[in-house]
Amino acid sequence: MAKFETEVNISVPAADSGKQNNRTVGELVVNIRQDGTRVLNSNVVTDADLKYKFDEIAKFDRKQAIILRADTRTDYGDLFKVLDLCHKAGLYHVSFASRESDAGSPP
Secondary structure, three states: OOOOOHHHOOOOOOOOOOOOOOOOOEEEEEHHHHHHEEEEEEEEOOOHHHHHHHHHHHHHOOOOOOOOOOOOOOHHHHHHHHHHHHHHHHOOEEEEOOOEEOOOOOO
């Protein structure tokens, strides 16, 4: 996922199971910067904006894929605020972007 959203300047965490997946049509990627700023479709959005977007999506497709892409230095609370908005809208197909860990380095 990280290679598709490089314009946002986010360094996602590494994981042994992290890999570059093929993007699926209709995936919604929410970027969460180090300072907690949320970015959707290259636009900075508020939690109210995200709530509205998630509520609208849920009206049509509760199986919408949501990818949360947070910087390694993003506060845990900022990530969970967005996850909670997904939950409140009834969107449960949420995943977290990661990158493949470098050989020999801890994830």
